[in-house]
Amino acid sequence: MEDHTSIKAENILKIDDVENYKIHFAVWDGEEEPLDVFVRSRDEWNGWNSWKGGRDDFSRSYIFSLIRFYPQPDKWLFGGIFKVVERKQDHYVVTLEEQYQEYIGRLLIDYPGPKARGRAFYLEKHYLNLVVSQLFDKPYSGEAFCGYENIEHSFSQLEPIFKQNKRDWMAALKNVKGVYLIVDKNNGKMYVGSAYGETGIWSRWGCYIGTGHGWNDELTKLIKENGIDYARKNFQFSLLEYRSMKTDDNVIIEREQYWKRVLLSGKFGYNQN
Structure with a gap:
């Protein structure tokens, strides 16, 4: 049965031209969790969205970024919308869009994530299924004391x-x-x-x-x-x-x-x- 009490992320992060976006599911890269990077340094986190590697993952004009919120299963923290200004051989030149900056680090989204491996996917295949889990008063600054x-x-x-x-x-x-x-x-x-x-x-x-x-x-x-x-x-x-x-x-x-x-x-x- 559909849960009519849930709020879809599309009602807050309203994007009309989803076909111009890739969604970035940022997860552990073998060395660090992106959530730790985000809390430590916004500049470092922005760098995760400019890293290119050997493939053109961010092949569209915009990047809709989500950060794996590892303290809870199937949760993602909104990490911002980035515009791909230039594609260089080894990295992207990106700028953080002003749109929805007030939700960066505050909007927690409930979603199991992609079934296929990778970090970048077509936004339209996931956008309508993103559900708001929580809206923090302030940007997330690290986990509460665990005992x-x-x-x-x-x-x-x-x-x-x-x-x-x-x-x-x-x-x-x-x-x-x-x-x-x-x-x-x-x-x-x-x-x-x-x-x-x-x-x-x-x-x-x-x-x-x-x-x-x-x-x-x-x-x-x-x-x-x-x-x-x-x-x-x-x-x-x-x-x-x-x-x-x-x-x-x-x-x-x-x-x-x-x-x-x-x-x-x-x-x-x-x-x-």
Whole structure:
């Protein structure tokens, strides 16, 4: 039975000449999620719409861009309408249209996505089936705090959270000490660290976001050789333990040593002691 309470995206994003548009379903490119890129930098996100590769995917005058909203299944965040000004050999020259800019990052669309593989499709084959799921008050700026036990976030996911000082994450991580784990997904090596004193997890992880290495010797060498993009692509953070700020620092240090022994991160990972 048809759901008459649903609102079609066409009622908000009204486009008459759909035959002049390609729809861009932006998904994970093997290194990053476009949603993380969008939150981190609008310029970087615009670059996703100018990338050409070996094919002329955006072969029409306009690009209707959607970003896979990975926190929820079958959801897409409206990423803007771009005009293809010029087609060069290795990239497109695009401009962001003023039309519907107020909905960029705010309009969440419900749609299963294309059945075929690829990123660009004829808009008319999908346009009428796009349904409004939610309209955020402000452009999406990163996920809400997920709980201490559910942190398994990449560097690129945490970076916008820390740079924007998201209040819920800051409040949660400022008020706990603990032992954390960084896994290098490129080689499986692990680093066990701890945060204590008066600064909490928030300050310690903020140091990693700012430097890529947090001034740990082995990680510093790695980032100096490969750049901070290595951390963005490969580092994943999680909490092994979290404790009240009233916990004695020596307890945290002892638990850090325990996890180093258990995970053998000194012998096989990035810990030196």
